Each structure stands twice: as C-alpha cells, then as structure tokens.
Amino acid sequence: MRKSRALGKLAFGAAVLTLLCQSSFGQDVGSTRKTELLVSAKDSFQRPNVILILADDLGFSDLASYGSEINTPSLSALAAAGVSFSNYHTAASCAPSRAMLLTGVDSHRAGVPNIPEMIPPQQRQHSHYQGVLGRNVVTIASLLQDSGYHTYMAGKWHLGMTPDLLPYSRGFERTVSMADSGADNWEQKPYLPIYDKANWFADGERFDLPDDFYSSRFLIDKTIEFIDGNTGDGQPFFAYVPFQAVHMPVQAPQEFIDRYMGVYDQGWEVLRQGRHTRAMDLGVIPQGSTRVTMSTTEDWDALSQAEKRYQAKRMAVYAAMVEAMDHHIGRLLAYLKTTGQYDNTVFIFTSDNGSEASGSVDPDNALTRFALARQGYTNEYDTLGLKGSFNSLPPSFSSASVSPLAFYKFYSGEGGMRVPLVVAGAGIEKQEGFSNALTYVTDIAPTVLDLTGVAEPGGRYGGRVVEPMIGRTLLPLLRGDVARVHPDSEAIGYELAGNAALFRGDYKIVINRGPLGDNQWHLFNIVTDPGEAQDLAGKMPGLLQDMLSEYQSYVADNGVLPVLPNYNDRRQVAINGLQDRFGRQILLALLSVLVLLPFFIAYRLRYRR
Incomplete structure (x- = not known):
C-alpha cells in the first residue's frame, strides 16, 4: 500500500498538470515545440525525473545481478533497490529496438523494421522500410517536453541523421548524438568502411569530439552537464543515455582491462556453465533449466596456448568495457545524490539486444588484418582494447555472454531478444527476486508516461495522424499489484530480416534463417525452458498452429515484407x-x-x- 500511494501521488500531480495543459492549449499539445507551463515548485517536485539508460549489445547474463562475474556495483545497487525482470524481450537489432523503446509502436509501423544498412533494395521501395524513425510516431521525449519536462540525450541514435530526423528534432532539448550503427570509442572515426566518417551531432549541428574522448565517460559528462544546466528551475527532466558499450569495436581503459586478465583463461564453455549455474542460484532462471550448445562454439581445448591467450584477452576487454560503463553510471548516481536529485529520480536500465557474435577466432587471419589496417586499426595482443585497436567478441564467447540462452544478436532466439531490465528509484520499492512476467520493449514508453502522469498521444499529434502505442505500462508490476501485464491470450509478434517470433503467455514460437538457423518453426515454454532446449512443436501441434495463425495476422497487420531466399x-x-x-x-x-x-x-x- 505504501508504494502504491507513493507512485499514485507522483502520477496524480503530473496528471493534473497534463489536463491543465490540454485544456489551456487544446487536445493537440504537441503542436508547438515547447509549451510554456506555469508549474509550482511543489507540483514539479512531485513529478519524478526519469533516466533511461540503454546498453548496446549487452548479453543477458553480463550483469553481476544476473549471474555475471563482471563487477557492476552501480547497476547491482539499482537492482537491489528496485525491480529486476528476467523475461523482458526486445528486438534482436539496435535501430528497431530504439524505435520501439522511444515510441511504444511496433518497429514495422514506426519505419524501422531493420537497421538501414541491412535493408535490401526490394524492401527499400516501401515507405515503412527506410530504417529511419517515421513522422507517424511520437517519441516520449516530445510528449514529456510538451508537459514541461527538460529532455536530454547523450549517446547513440541510429534512427536517421537528416535534420528532421535527429533527436534534436524529435523532442530532445539538448543532445549530443552519434547517428551511425557504431563508432570508435577513443576517437572520432568510423568503425566500418561503409561510413566515410563518424557522424556526431550536438543540438542538431555537426560536432567534433574532444581529444580526451572515451565514449562512456564522455556521455555521462554530457548528461551531467545537461542536467546541471537547468538545476533549480523547478522543472523535472527526462534523460536518455544510450551507451556505445559494448558494441564493437570493444574497447576499454587499461585499468579496467587489467582487472580481468586471467579471468577467462579456462575458456568459453567454463564461463557459459558458470553463468548458467549462478543464474539459477540467483533465481534469474528456474532450477534445472537446460541449455544448448551453439554450432558456432569452437573447441577451446583444440586451440593453441597462444590462441587461448588471445581469446581470453578479447573477453577481458569486453568485461572491462562493461565495468567501465557501470563505473560511469556510478558517477551519474553520485552527482544526483550530491545535488539532491537522486531521491526524485526513476532509473530504467536495459539493453537494445543481446550480445553480438563477430570476428574470426584466428587473430592472424590475413584478410582480417588487411581490412583492419585499411580502417586504421590493429588487433595486436598487447594493445587490444586501447586506442587504435579493434576488438570484438567471437561467437563462442558471445554464447557465454547470453548464457544460458541460445543464439545472439540478429537472431530471434532468446539470446538475441532477452536482455536485462532493471527499474528503480522514486516511488519504486525493492521486490525480492525477479519478475518472470513477459514484458516487451514497447512497454517502456507507456511505463515512462504512466510514471510521469503524461497522456499517450492517441491518434493525432502535431496536426497529423500518428500510430497509437501498443505496449502496456509496467506500473502495476512495479507496484506489486499484479503478476503480469500481458494476459495469456495476448499475442506479441516480431520479425527481423526473416527471423521471427510470436509470444503468447509462457510460450513462444520462433524461426531462424540459415545458415545458423534451420528455417523451421519451433515452440518453447520460455518460462520453464529459457534456453530453448525442449521443442514442444511435436507435443503441442494445436498450440503451434494457433500461434502460427496469429503470426500471419501480425504480418498482415504490420506490413511485414519477406526477404529473398538468398538474403544475407x-x-x-x-x-x-x-x-x-x-x-x-x-x-x-x-x-x-x-x-x-x-x-x-x-x-x-x-x-x-
């Protein structure tokens, strides 16, 4: 009851302000970029600040609170003080996830069914397959800004880089954003030859990074700068912090790398087993749940000592990048405590998708070295992870990163779609253990609006027709009032480049394309079997057919286009x-x-x- 009253008090004050705003300025509050609101300091304080933190390519078990050996004290503290989710799903690729996260609308309807770099020409002919955020959706930043919130963003955007698509034009008051799929973490240069430069913008204009740049430190510095610039004016803030960590190139400061040297010398299978066991002990997954061994997992014992040494350091740099991100999140938390803003702030932490499997096991591959050299990179052991070095996670360690789940980024297996979700802060009291309620990325936007008392956009915004949000607020779960927000009868469809899934209750049907997938539909109970080890298609053919029918309805309703058989x-x-x-x-x-x-x-x- 106490936590329900606290959250209710926050929501009530904000709801009153929203209604006053709508009655004064009309139903379409978003018709102007900024709405001047007369808000008393008391009412403003009742509305919580919200910080939405998004990791990039973070695996399901990469946090200590989810079973990892990686030291993540800042995020562990938030998990200990709030609610952690063990059955939260997102898209298996960054841009579709970001579109759904910020709008609460399915990625196909939001114009981002895939990252633009991967959309084939036959799909690009369709207006909703451009890979950039459509004008038919509204971001929560726009809605919060219209209701009197300061809105800030520092990090990766990847939803379009023309002036009308940059975050500065999509509801964010102050921004520093990287518009590409990824970039170097030490300097302003592209990580792939498909880009001629690393495209950074600040408040809608081209931006040059400082000489002492390291991505995680820089993004928190800018977030603190933005918040500090308006402290004391009586308005709450919404800050979106999408890190580059741990997207390739995987890079970290030496002092963090040193902490993990020797930790991974036993290899990926020992790591995968260890995380699986700890996840069961912590209650992240059920006791006795099993896992599969991915076909891309190499035989650690077949490697030479030099190869083992190199691969272990690759994982050490990855762990170091995760801890460095956590360290800088800790700096943000400390700043908020020092300035008296911590107790009135809600924190939401998650990842855009599961771990990415990339890179040859052979570090001496001539083609790899040639390609890296063309980009100004090396992959030498001694400097791995430092400035000028290119590192990534091979499939074998990627499988350990998502342990005990199957598959990884881009695929519709749980390893690509199931990631950590932690919500903590103002009005949210600790819940023991983990919530295993099915939750989805489109639930985040309505949750943020519910926490702040801001109304969803409905069918119109700014004089135009917009898509309604399809997600469900998680506030009843956060209050502890319900066990789940999605009823067993509700179907949630998903598709990315031919890899697809549909969730209903505890069940999921999934298909993954080759060569890693078998192009066949499978049925799993992902609550009792998160590792997708026991296919139930043969035992429950009726349920499989029902869910396949629901998936076809999802395809028709959302304009999902097929990919050609030879698509890669x-x-x-x-x-x-x-x-x-x-x-x-x-x-x-x-x-x-x-x-x-x-x-x-x-x-x-x-x-x-």
Missing part, C-alpha cells in the same frame, strides 16, 4: 555501404569487375599456354 545481412551491409558511399554506377562497375575477373584470369592462363 552482412553482405547487404557491404552492398548498401558501397552504394551509399560511391553511388550506383561505381557499385555496378565494381560488381562487373568481380563477375568478369575469373573469365579474364582463365583467358590469360589459356593464352600463356
């Missing part, structure tokens, strides 16, 4: 990158050379004979 996401990135950088004619010329080159070589060999 990584190849599409290369093709799109060449076309975007060099133009269609040069791309056709390059492809022609590749096609004709074998015939030319054969002709020359015949001529020489």
